[in-house]
Amino acid sequence: MIHFSRGIPPREAIPTEAITRLTRRVLDTEADRLFQYPPIGKYAGDPDLRRELAAFHGTEAERIFVTNGSLQALDLLAGHLVHPGDVVYVEAPTYDRAVQIFERHGAKVVGVPLEHDGLDVAALAQLVAAHVPAFVYTIPDFQNPSGVTMNDSKRRELVRLAAEYEFTVIEDIPYRELRYTGTASASLAELDLDNRVVTVGSLSKVLSPGLRIGYVIADPALVTDLAGQAEGVYLSPSPLSQAIGARCLAEGLVQSNVADLRRLMAPRLSAAVDAVREQLGEILVAAPEGGYYLTVHLPVANDEATFLADARAVGVVLTRGSAFYPDGSMPPQGTIFLRLPFQAMEPEEFAAGIGRLASLIA
Numbered sequence: 001m002i003h004f005s006r007g008i009p010p011r012e013a014i015p016t017e018a019i020t021r022l023t024r025r026v027l028d029t030e031a032d033r034l035f036q037y038p039p040i041g042k043y044a045g046d047p048d049l050r051r052e053l054a055a056f057h058g059t060e061a062e063r064i065f066v067t068n069g070s071l072q073a074l075d076l077l078a079g080h081l082v083h084p085g086d087v088v089y090v091e092a093p094t095y096d097r098a099v100q101i102f103e104r105h106g107a108k109v110v111g112v113p114l115e116h117d118g119l120d121v122a123a124l125a126q127l128v129a130a131h132v133p134a135f136v137y138t139i140p141d142f143q144n145p146s147g148v149t150m151n152d153s154k155r156r157e158l159v160r161l162a163a164e165y166e167f168t169v170i171e172d173i174p175y176r177e178l179r180y181t182g183t184a185s186a187s188l189a190e191l192d193l194d195n196r197v198v199t200v201g202s203l204s205k206v207l208s209p210g211l212r213i214g215y216v217i218a219d220p221a222l223v224t225d226l227a228g229q230a231e232g233v234y235l236s237p238s239p240l241s242q243a244i245g246a247r248c249l250a251e252g253l254v255q256s257n258v259a260d261l262r263r264l265m266a267p268r269l270s271a272a273v274d275a276v277r278e279q280l281g282e283i284l285v286a287a288p289e290g291g292y293y294l295t296v297h298l299p300v301a302n303d304e305a306t307f308l309a310d311a312r313a314v315g316v317v318l319t320r321g322s323a324f325y326p327d328g329s330m331p332p333q334g335t336i337f338l339r340l341p342f343q344a345m346e347p348e349e350f351a352a353g354i355g356r357l358a359s360l361i362a
């Protein structure tokens with residue numbers, strides 16, 4: 001079986017030995033405090049970790065709020081921002097778990113078309129003129145699921161709309177550091193002069209998902225509010241996990257692992273692009289320069305469920321692309337949307353999987 005399914009880091013992307021070595025050092029030097037409750041008033045996160053994350057992102061520690069993975073950040077932000085019946089605009093397609101979280105908080109989640117260079121901000125402009133949302137949720141860099149990156153002019157226009165109509169933008173950037181070619185655009189937070197952008201980040205894709213370290217970068221007043229929510233439910237993320245994350249950042253392990261990931265993933269990405277172009281034709285949604293995902297609009301006569309069952313019969317496991325479309329939005333007529341994560345596969349295996357799909361279509 002060839003699995004084009006989960007977007008998780010492969011074993012070789014997690015620096016297990018180095019994390020273990022630094023964990024031993026943390027335990028040797030800080031064990032006393034790590035097996036105690038975090039001090040009262042420190043529920044926004046371990047001070048060392050907040051300082052290290054702030055340095056990593058070129059911001060101030062009081063703007064950092066640490067969570068148990070970035071999914072929890074999305075949950076707490078939705079709890080803060082959404083009132084029942086509020087509208088939230090998201091890219092269509094988008095990260096399915098985020099949509100579920102927002103809906104659980106009572107939001108009406110509306111999909112805005114995603115183009116090869118990011119959110120269709122002209123369509124968004126019409127929507128916000130008709131109905132101002134609680135927030136817009138975007139994954140501007142190497143988006144999950146599509147691999148798309150938002151271009152500079154759309155970033156500027158999105159931030160301008162947020163200032164004009166006074167709504168929050170949540171930019172979720174777990175893949176931003178994983179750029180294998182090309183140059184980065186400014187983040188939305190860097191373009192924001194009106195304090196409208198809240199950034200959600202994670203150490204899951206650059207260090208280890210098992211540490212469950214996510215974070216919010218926001219105005220200190222919002223950080224205080226989120227810390228109050230955390231205090232009412234779970235106090236704070238695990239002190240041990242946070243201390244390990246802080247030590248890995250302080251020792252430069254996250255930074256060196258990002259460099260290693262670029263070397264590991266760049267050939268996987270370019271081989272994956274070649275395999276799709278050679279065997280399936282010009283059907284890529286975008287030609288990503290980083291991240292985990294290639295996606296295609298695959299022209300098939302059958303419905304999605306039938307195609308996925310047929311693919312499984314020839315040894316290819318796929319994710320249901322329609323699950324990434326909120327609110328009844330759909331990929332282009334006559335196609336199905338396939339997410340093809342390349343990060344965990346050697347080029348030969350990826351090409352073999354694409355070969356099986358090509359024969360199936362033929």
Ligand SMILES: Cc1ncc(COP(=O)(O)O)c(C=O)c1O
Nearest residue numbers: 069070071095139144202204214
């Ligand atoms: C866009 C996006 N946001 C959030 C997450 C959740 O990450 P975490 O492990 O930090 O909870 C993922 C995980 O794949 C993701 O792709």
